[in-house]
Amino acid sequence: MPVTVPKFIGARVRRKEDPRLITGRATYTDDIVLPRMAYVKLVRSTQAHAKLTKVDVAAAKQMPGVIAVVTGEDIKDRIAPLPVAHKIPDLKVPAHTALAMGEVRHVGEAIVAIVADTAAQATDAAEHVVVDYEPLPAVTDVEQAAAGAPFVHADLGTNVAFTFPFKAGDPDAQLAKAPVKIRQRIMNQRLIPVAIEPRCVIADYDAGYQKLTLTSTTQIPHLLRLLLGAVLSLPEHKIRVVAPEVGGGFGSKLNLYPEEPLLAHLSQRLGRPVKWTETRTEGFLATIHGRDQLAEVEVGAGKDGRLLALKVKLWQDLGAYHQLLTPVIPTLTVLMLPGCYTVKDVAVELKGVFTDKTPTDAYRGAGRPEATFIIERVMDLIAAATGKDPAEVRRLNFPAANAFPYLTATGLTYDSGNYQGTLDKLLEKAHYAKLRKEQAEQRAKGALMGIGLSTYVEVCGLGPSAAMPAGGWEACELEVRRSGKVVVKTGASPHGQGEETTFAQIVADGFGLTPDDVEIVHGDTDAVAEGIGTFGSRAQAVGGAALARCVETVRTKARRIAAHLLEASVEDIIFEDGKLFPTGVPAKAKTFMDIVNVAYLADQLPQEIEPGLSAVHFFEPTNFTFPFGAHLAVVDVDKDTGKVTLRRYVAVDDCGTLINPMIVEGQLHGGIAQGVAQALFEEAVYDAGGQLVTGELMDYAVPKAAFLPSWELDHTVTPTPVNVLGAKGVGEAGTIASGAAIMNAVVDALQPYGVKHMDMPATAQKVWRAMQGGAK
Amino acid sequence: MARVTLTVNGAKRTDDVAPRLLLVQYLREVAELTGTHVGCETSVCGACTVLVNGRAVKSCTQLAVQCDGASVTTIEGLATDGKLHPLQEAFWAEHGLQCGFCTPGMILSAHALLEQDKDPSEATIRHALGGNLCRCTGYHNIVRSVQSAARAMR
Numbered sequence: 001m002p003v004t005v006p007k008f009i010g011a012r013v014r015r016k017e018d019p020r021l022i023t024g025r026a027t028y029t030d031d032i033v034l035p036r037m038a039y040v041k042l043v044r045s046t047q048a049h050a051k052l053t054k055v056d057v058a059a060a061k062q063m064p065g066v067i068a069v070v071t072g073e074d075i076k077d078r079i080a081p082l083p084v085a086h087k088i089p090d091l092k093v094p095a096h097t098a099l100a101m102g103e104v105r106h107v108g109e110a111i112v113a114i115v116a117d118t119a120a121q122a123t124d125a126a127e128h129v130v131v132d133y134e135p136l137p138a139v140t141d142v143e144q145a146a147a148g149a150p151f152v153h154a155d156l157g158t159n160v161a162f163t164f165p166f167k168a169g170d171p172d173a174q175l176a177k178a179p180v181k182i183r184q185r186i187m188n189q190r191l192i193p194v195a196i197e198p199r200c201v202i203a204d205y206d207a208g209y210q211k212l213t214l215t216s217t218t219q220i221p222h223l224l225r226l227l228l229g230a231v232l233s234l235p236e237h238k239i240r241v242v243a244p245e246v247g248g249g250f251g252s253k254l255n256l257y258p259e260e261p262l263l264a265h266l267s268q269r270l271g272r273p274v275k276w277t278e279t280r281t282e283g284f285l286a287t288i289h290g291r292d293q294l295a296e297v298e299v300g301a302g303k304d305g306r307l308l309a310l311k312v313k314l315w316q317d318l319g320a321y322h323q324l325l326t327p328v329i330p331t332l333t334v335l336m337l338p339g340c341y342t343v344k345d346v347a348v349e350l351k352g353v354f355t356d357k358t359p360t361d362a363y364r365g366a367g368r369p370e371a372t373f374i375i376e377r378v379m380d381l382i383a384a385a386t387g388k389d390p391a392e393v394r395r396l397n398f399p400a401a402n403a404f405p406y407l408t409a410t411g412l413t414y415d416s417g418n419y420q421g422t423l424d425k426l427l428e429k430a431h432y433a434k435l436r437k438e439q440a441e442q443r444a445k446g447a448l449m450g451i452g453l454s455t456y457v458e459v460c461g462l463g464p465s466a467a468m469p470a471g472g473w474e475a476c477e478l479e480v481r482r483s484g485k486v487v488v489k490t491g492a493s494p495h496g497q498g499e500e501t502t503f504a505q506i507v508a509d510g511f512g513l514t515p516d517d518v519e520i521v522h523g524d525t526d527a528v529a530e531g532i533g534t535f536g537s538r539a540q541a542v543g544g545a546a547l548a549r550c551v552e553t554v555r556t557k558a559r560r561i562a563a564h565l566l567e568a569s570v571e572d573i574i575f576e577d578g579k580l581f582p583t584g585v586p587a588k589a590k591t592f593m594d595i596v597n598v599a600y601l602a603d604q605l606p607q608e609i610e611p612g613l614s615a616v617h618f619f620e621p622t623n624f625t626f627p628f629g630a631h632l633a634v635v636d637v638d639k640d641t642g643k644v645t646l647r648r649y650v651a652v653d654d655c656g657t658l659i660n661p662m663i664v665e666g667q668l669h670g671g672i673a674q675g676v677a678q679a680l681f682e683e684a685v686y687d688a689g690g691q692l693v694t695g696e697l698m699d700y701a702v703p704k705a706a707f708l709p710s711w712e713l714d715h716t717v718t719p720t721p722v723n724v725l726g727a728k729g730v731g732e733a734g735t736i737a738s739g740a741a742i743m744n745a746v747v748d749a750l751q752p753y754g755v756k757h758m759d760m761p762a763t764a765q766k767v768w769r770a771m772q773g774g775a776k
Numbered sequence: 777m778a779r780v781t782l783t784v785n786g787a788k789r790t791d792d793v794a795p796r797l798l799l800v801q802y803l804r805e806v807a808e809l810t811g812t813h814v815g816c817e818t819s820v821c822g823a824c825t826v827l828v829n830g831r832a833v834k835s836c837t838q839l840a841v842q843c844d845g846a847s848v849t850t851i852e853g854l855a856t857d858g859k860l861h862p863l864q865e866a867f868w869a870e871h872g873l874q875c876g877f878c879t880p881g882m883i884l885s886a887h888a889l890l891e892q893d894k895d896p897s898e899a900t901i902r903h904a905l906g907g908n909l910c911r912c913t914g915y916h917n918i919v920r921s922v923q924s925a926a927r928a929m930r
Contacts, residue, residue, distance in 0.1 A: 014868055015871065022851075022868055022876070024812070026876055030813075196823055196875070197815065197877040248912055665917075666874060666912075670914045674911070697816050704902075705908075
């Protein structure tokens with residue numbers, strides 16, 4: 001963008017959204033109360049797999065305040081099964097209905113909806129629903145499920161929803177002749193997103209206008225509008241979706257959930273607004289989970305540490321049904337398996353497998369942390385096998401800084417990069433040589449200190465539409481108001497990312513304004529015509545790029561108007577710092593406000609220039625973006641208890657241009673914490689019968705402040721050529737990188753015990769067992 | 777129904793409430809102060825933290841009737857005369873929040889800490905905020921915010 005000297009882009013501007021958030025004046029979905037609103041409670045399955053022999057709602061219907069009680073049978077002709085967005089050939093798609101129809105396939109699946117005058121009455125009535133279950137065999141182990149019966153969906157005759165094979169080069173031949181051969185089984189455990197705001201839906205159907213307003217805790221209001229229309233057979237232009245303040249998502253609010261069309265239907269049916277708010281326990285069972293991917297890895301390497309062949313078998317546990325993007329997530333793992341390395345001979349076989357568990361879907365990183373964990377563990381396994389330093393093994397396998405754009409074995413074109421650059425900066429910042437020296441001293445004393453590296457690259461800025469299941473563009477409208485203030489309407493609806501600030505920074509620089517002169521409107525499909533949403537680290541790289549186009553279009557029009565007023569040619573008009581003047585004659589400058597006045601008063605405009613000053617753009621990226629970086633963790637392991645303490649965490653990231661470094665750092669802080677959480681604390685555990693054992697916050701270890709250190713960050717800047725801003729996206733980088741750094745450090749600490757690999761989370765118990773020789 | 781009288785953010789009010797009504801429901805639904813959030817209903821996440829007689833309390837596991845006669849401060853009552861409390865100011869300046877959902881509870885827990893300890897160490901702050909979960913910030917800037925507020929309040 002030929003914007004003038006950036007004043008706000010690159011500055012640590014305080015967030016515009018914060019004053020309402022720190023004073024309790026922000027409005028989240030659950031804060032909204034509508035006149036005549038009724039409340040919904042869902043009765044959910046207590047069984048992992050069972051036939052519903054009887055669902056008796058008679059007593060519930062008699063409870064005080066109850067307005068309606070509906071079952072799957074009651075809504076089957078009104079709400080179509082929930083869709084899955086994908087481009088996977090021959091994908092098996094079992095019907096996923098909003099309420100169960102005769103059979104339940106995971107604990108937490110909704111069976112009955114109760115509507116009452118108050119939330120307490122709905123909850124009380126739910127206690128009086130009697131469900132008779134005839135238990136069926138449940139399958140919770142992904143390998144067992146892939147092997148055959150019992151089947152989650154009997155009519156499919158298999159639990160394998162799809163296979164996704166990929167091959168480049170001749171990995172078998174390379175493997176056969178490789179001097180170093182390694183095999184490793186690597187598990188990415190199941191995780192639960194736990195956005196601190198539970199999901200909440202309010203549906204309000206206006207029978208007079210025949211219009212549905214659905215307010216939801218969603219990252220994707222426009223996609224939700226489209227999907228609701230499809231599932232409810234409602235015309236899309238008669239649907240308004242509102243995403244007010246959204247309290248964190250991390251992918252878990254990137255979906256069409258059963259409750260959304262269900263509430264819409266109930267409001268239509270009852271002629272009243274209805275609200276459902278998830279309890280945390282429900283959230284653990286009925287909001288998507290993440291990861292749960294098993295890998296069998298075979299590696300061939302040279303004695304120098306060069307990675308020659310990579311063969312990976314992947315089993316993705318899909319859970320019981322497809323949610324919106326369930327099968328797509330592990331395909332991102334396949335694409336990113338080569339990581340930031342030049343290996344050319346790669347084979348992957350991915351199987352997506354149904355089990356009687358909560359569906360998995362996008363959770364921060366979505367398929368890429370899995371790939372990074374695998375390839376970064378592989379790098380350390382090669383280092384261990386060849387006796388090389390892990391940093392040197394990585395360096396040997398990087399593409400050269402001048403090799404970009406770089407075509408990978410899996411067919412991606414990495415836009416820009418300098419992997420040596422981030423690694424060098426990291427090693428210097430962390431004092432790597434000194435750390436290794438300290439480690440040697442500690443080891444001599446019998447103490448267990450570990451140093452772990454993770455050099456990652458991620459696929460972000462999702463993405464070109466050709467590579468996306470439902471469009472990969474982003475839309476933006478920019479309107480300069482008569483007062484000279486600017487309103488921007490973006491489809492990239494944020495939920496904590498601070499786009500009201502960063503987008504305002506971009507506009508302010510374009511027109512010589514301040515961020516306070518710019519209002520960013522989002523999260524309302526009646527206010528913002530089109531959009532895709534905020535996920536896949538795309539808001540800035542795609543949504544910001546659409547905005548940059550709008551800024552440029554309006555700047556061009558402003559220059560045309562100035563050219564007319566100043567009797568100069570448009571090419572000669574400079575637009576700098578809010579002033580427009582012919583080259584070399586700043587004294588003749590018109591202010592941006594002068595131009596705005598002329599644009600709207602219109603009496604001085606020539607015939608060929610329309611009144612008004614606004615722009616609409618859809619930005620279609622030509623490629624993904626590929627942020628990258630190098631992270632280092634230092635851990636100490638307690639010899640007696642196995643407890644891992646994260647002593648230091650140092651990261652050097654490159655996400656291209658930084659619009660607001662303060663916000664970029666914040667995204668990295670939170671992202672790193674979520675990866676550390678996977679590495680050290682969190683695991684969703686099911687028992688063999690399909691009960692979620694870690695079904696509440698007392699049992700599922702979301703890290704507290706005292707579990708984590710402060711993060712040491714630095715960055716390099718390698719802009720992407722994919723968009724004019726040069727920004728690559730940063731929302732997921734921390735999570736994608738950090739799990740591997742931590743686990744490499746833990747394994748490094750346990751080197752005296754001959755431990756070569758450990759799966760996450762590295763709990764004290766697991767580490768202690770490994771120290772007793774019990775590591776598998 | 778039970779009659780309760782509470783002082784909420786300095787204003788006394790009397791209401792007839794159901795005995796089962798939680799303090800957080802009383803604040804959100806009766807007093808219409810929705811800045812206090814519900815994140816887990818089990819006292820773990822801390823999004824519902826308010827000050828009851830100056831002490832940080834999880835309002836999701838306290839009944840309104842238990843608080844009869846008490847003085848409650850919510851996030852809405854922290855700024856005085858339109859001026860942000862130093863903690864609010866610090867969370868803003870230090871980017872101590874992202875989605876903002878945990879923020880009111882986080883600020884009030886920090887408030888209770890700074891009443892006890894004017895100059896807490898990083899470890900003390902991290903320990904004191906153990907009852908408040910944040911999923912966005914990795915706590916880094918929350919710790920900075922509390923340190924910065926402590927400096928401003930000394």
